Amino acid sequence: MKKSSRTTEINALKGKLMTRGLSLEAWAKINGYNPVTVRAIVSRHWGRTNTTIQGLLTHEILTKLQKEISSEQVPEASTGN
Numbered sequence: 595m596k597k598s599s600r601t602t603e604i605n606a607l608k609g610k611l612m613t614r615g616l617s618l619e620a621w622a623k624i625n626g627y628n629p630v631t632v633r634a635i636v637s638r639h640w641g642r643t644n645t646t647i648q649g650l651l652t653h654e655i656l657t658k659l660q661k662e663i664s665s666e667q668v669p670e671a672s673t674g675n
Contacts, residue, residue, distance in 0.1 A: 603641030610663040625658060 611621055622632035635655050639645060647653050 600641040604636060607640055627655060
């Protein structure tokens, strides 16, 4: 069974967050959002280019998620001890 491109996009988002050691729920809590709200917004809007985003919170969450996954992760420096 072939996955839709939206499902692939959502899985890619979750995968990129996981490379930073975060789940979608953990990202939501760290950024002060209700995880249920973030999950609903991602499910409704992530990977869609033909929808109009209405609502400041929706726009804010999608923008922050996009910045999170597009920013370079800086590895922590090891102390060598």
